[in-house]
Amino acid sequence: MGTGVGLREVGYLDGAGGGQVVVVDGVAYVGHMRSPHGTSIVDVRDPKNCRELAKIGMPPGTHSHKVRVADGLMVVNHEINNADSSPVPADFRGGIGIYDVSTPVRPREITRWKTEGKGVHRFDFDGRHVYMSPTLEGYVGTIMMIMDLKDPARPQETGRWWMPGQWTAGGEQPSWPQTAHRCHHPLRLGNRLYTSYWLAGFVILDIEDMSKPKLVSGLDWSPPFACPTHTALPLPFDIRGRRYLVVADEDVQRKDAEVAAFMWMVDITDERHPAPVGSFQVEGIDGAPQPTMTACHQPCEKVTGTEIPFAWFAHGLRMIDVKDPHGPREVAHFMPDVPQGTDRVSSNDVTVDDRGLIYLIDRRRGLTIVERL
Template identity: 60%
Template structure:
């Protein structure tokens, strides 16, 4: 274990996870592989988390993403070998987190839903849909969670095969909406090897393209997350764009994160990058899951926690967005039987505690003076 400006509060021994989320004093863990589906803990005392409930997962599927708000929990259903047409999202009543109650299962075509955002009423999801090539953007209204209603969708022109659109990417990677994030009346959408898109959703029924930018193929990593910083920094609006260190188009050094200036949002401009110090020593290719994965979707100030796969937790300060600096880290011990960590997701709670999940095994609860 290696650490700086961080301290381990507690380690939860549980199956590996794809996402962690904290709502109040309740921790939700979405697991990578069946039979583990979702686990719920009480973290009122973070030194002694208390198991509240587990939800099993069927073979051939995973529910590795989870979000909770307004006493609702949403988990994804994505095929990892299961039959097409049975994926989507499951919606639970978690007003009593120890007794989650299934409200409904909302289903889509194809493999189902990958990643999503949820604000307590609207879910911003990345489903596969019959008639479309790859995942698209969709907005669901859960005002009545028993009857989700689609209120809007968006896709890159060319994805709607059933609508007669000409498919232009025969010599490129299939488009795939990976992760929509809502801030205000905008959706910030990562689209894998097709880059980032900013959508105006002031009219949710008709999402409208504001701008886009793609760093591939010059840098052959897929775009994972587009995270706007809520406050301006040095009078500028900043977008953090994390590439994921998987699915590389050719052997390459580890993935890193970009800083974009979106003050003029019709013209996003990359102004800096950040890589873990000394990770890319000479430009040589390294194995997948060595570099960047994603930032916390919750932010406090200018220091952003990142899950950096084999490099664990990295705390990066964007106070100067032209020169982001690492100000702390926590590299956990590898999961049993593994030779290095695989930190997959990270979030913050209202107390400033950090939750870091390994995709193979375990959740680390970490504190840092940077979030006091």
């Protein structure tokens, strides 16, 4: 059993590692990192006795490591997994899978939307629209696309946005190497999409007219910082009359001696001029060389207050209070046991349920459930 300060383990489900977990009405949906595991559906109403209800597989060389659920629909990504050297079936095409999970024990595939290239990496879903990052023919790297699921059996593209330079079929030329500037994933709040764009930082998009997303502003700190921007999470409330983003860089694609990824607080009160005002790094990551996947990865995208649960890779779960945006601070932490068959913790994603329980998925093995004390 793991150890913590201000957090206590109340349940554990052994199983394949995951990229994302969401919980709806006492059921957890886990998107797994590697095939043959695709998506697991788990009854977590009794966290001490979690019970698998159903599972969906994926073919070799691919994964379905992201999942969202709303209004009885489950959306998962389909993507070629570059970390898996297994041959990909010749007929595989990436995209998204759409399922009816109104009866979680019997998920029913409604349809698949397919695209060219690797597929879809990550996305947001509000029950009607999917805000996602697909590869598309004629573009370099993933772009932002909005998909309408009014009729889930017939997904329809509503709009798209890309960074100038990505549309090579239209004559554009990127000023960056390979796919360094690409959409990681958008998050919607109101008529804005807060969209992480990897080594191009993040952008804020106006989607008042979803058919024509418009750039409001952006902010890019790579360089000088080496790690790519993973998540731009808008707080759904003001703090002392000002609006903020919690921004997470992902601790990958750097040399050991370079600065490890950390969390930023960005003031977006004037959204045309986003301004970094604070940051947080776990104690002990002090500038000494660190292997990648040691530091920051992903905040809980379900915001319930100023305490934000964070999956901090090798440092487990960190609860960061952002009520002072200029000085965010850790108020609790939990370190899971090192999963069997691995050499260290690799906390990848975190979410909360309506009871306040926190779900922490390790990218290599196991789902831990904890409660705040």
